[in-house]
Amino acid sequence: MSKIMDGKGIRVGVLGATGTVGQRFITLLANHPFFIIHALGASARSAGKPYSKAANWKQTTPIPSIVRDIIVHECKPEHFENCTVVFSGLDAEVAGDIESAFRAADLAVFSNAKNYRRDPSVPLVVPLVNASHLSMIPQQQALHQPPLKRGFVLTNANCSTTGLVIPLHALEKSFGPIESCIVTTMQAISGGGYPGVPSLDIIDNVVPYIGGEEEKMEWEVLKILGGITQGDDGLKTFDMHARNPLRVSASCNRVPVIDGHMMTVSVRFARRPPPSPQHVREALVAFTPEAQSIGCPSAPVHAIFVHEDPDRPQPRLDRYYQDGAGVSVGRVRQCPVLDIKFVVLANNVSIGAATSSIINAELAISKGFVKAPSVQ
Numbered sequence: 001m002s003k004i005m006d007g008k009g010i011r012v013g014v015l016g017a018t019g020t021v022g023q024r025f026i027t028l029l030a031n032h033p034f035f036i037i038h039a040l041g042a043s044a045r046s047a048g049k050p051y052s053k054a055a056n057w058k059q060t061t062p063i064p065s066i067v068r069d070i071i072v073h074e075c076k077p078e079h080f081e082n083c084t085v086v087f088s089g090l091d092a093e094v095a096g097d098i099e100s101a102f103r104a105a106d107l108a109v110f111s112n113a114k115n116y117r118r119d120p121s122v123p124l125v126v127p128l129v130n131a132s133h134l135s136m137i138p139q140q141q142a143l144h145q146p147p148l149k150r151g152f153v154l155t156n157a158n159c160s161t162t163g164l165v166i167p168l169h170a171l172e173k174s175f176g177p178i179e180s181c182i183v184t185t186m187q188a189i190s191g192g193g194y195p196g197v198p199s200l201d202i203i204d205n206v207v208p209y210i211g212g213e214e215e216k217m218e219w220e221v222l223k224i225l226g227g228i229t230q231g232d233d234g235l236k237t238f239d240m241h242a243r244n245p246l247r248v249s250a251s252c253n254r255v256p257v258i259d260g261h262m263m264t265v266s267v268r269f270a271r272r273p274p275p276s277p278q279h280v281r282e283a284l285v286a287f288t289p290e291a292q293s294i295g296c297p298s299a300p301v302h303a304i305f306v307h308e309d310p311d312r313p314q315p316r317l318d319r320y321y322q323d324g325a326g327v328s329v330g331r332v333r334q335c336p337v338l339d340i341k342f343v344v345l346a347n348n349v350s351i352g353a354a355t356s357s358i359i360n361a362e363l364a365i366s367k368g369f370v371k372a373p374s375v376q
Helices: 020-029 092-104 131-143 159-175 213-225 277-286 350-366
Strands: 010-015 035-042 085-088 108-111 152-155 178-187 228-230 236-238 247-254 261-269 304-306 327-334 340-346
Touching: 010 020, 010 092, 020 035, 020 350, 085 092, 085 350, 092 108, 092 152, 108 350, 131 152, 131 228, 131 236, 131 350, 159 178, 159 213, 159 261, 159 277, 159 304, 159 327, 159 340, 159 350, 178 213, 213 247, 277 304, 277 327, 277 340
Parallel strands: 010 035, 010 085, 085 108, 108 152, 178 247, 304 327
Antiparallel strands: 178 261, 228 236, 261 340, 327 340
8 A cells, every 4th residue: 555655646648548448547547646647649630639629528527627738649659758657548450559669668558458468478457356467567578679677568358358357256266266157248339439339230239249359258368367377497477277277158249338348147166066156145245356455546445246136237227336446246146057147247448448457557556567756
């Protein structure tokens, strides 16, 4: 906690600041206790304009006054050299080269894009799950040519993966390895960015396909829930849950909901006999991640809120609980095919995107991986 409070006055930048995720970053950062928005980046067509003129603002709250008159720059490192932390809400089509350039300029990049999630030296961190994976940052810096002192890229997960792995991790902590997981998602249209799915395709409809989503979920879960091993050459690698193989089967659907991804989940545990539904409920309620215990200011009070009502959670009713920083779980019951089944709701633009990146940065500061003088 003391290390986090030492971070008072840290300058941050936002890449992709005019987009949906970038706007959410700005909304969350505007009142942050120690992050100060210093620079905003977007495409060349937005560069040179005040943010209020460049952004097609789509949030339910007004543009924060502290950013209205900030001049937007192109996403080039020289415009962000006074930033300690850079948050990337860039689209994957452009994120790769830009984030690489920022890392090479010795800047700490916390990315919401998918480009580096599979990189063997880049941590894929859901902050309520695998904060220990930040320990890969020094190796990433050392392997870079030339080696870096402060720069790195750290990614958060796909928005659906994030909502899934939080309860899975809590269950593995209490009951040991999960060996099988079947998940069906009902994903909000905001997950596709703006302008998103055409209205004639989504109104009065469910689209049973989201390109690449199922494969991403099935792979990312393994990297996040797995550990880190060290080889004979001294290099660390992500073990992809190999010590206790985990099979994940995902089916992803787009539904006519604005925000909030819902999932139905069934799991089978390696240990026999499996836990009862009541034991599962108790474990989910009791789960306390490191980000919460050390006092990260953006962490939720309840990482997992367990509903007792049989018809909850629901996106319209529950997606903004704790400003979307935790997940909601309901309908915990026995599964006649596997062991336990339940429903998960995660706010895809908060804990599924911007909030995760912000908590990741708070964790990196607390662990000393972000090194820069603060601005008092």
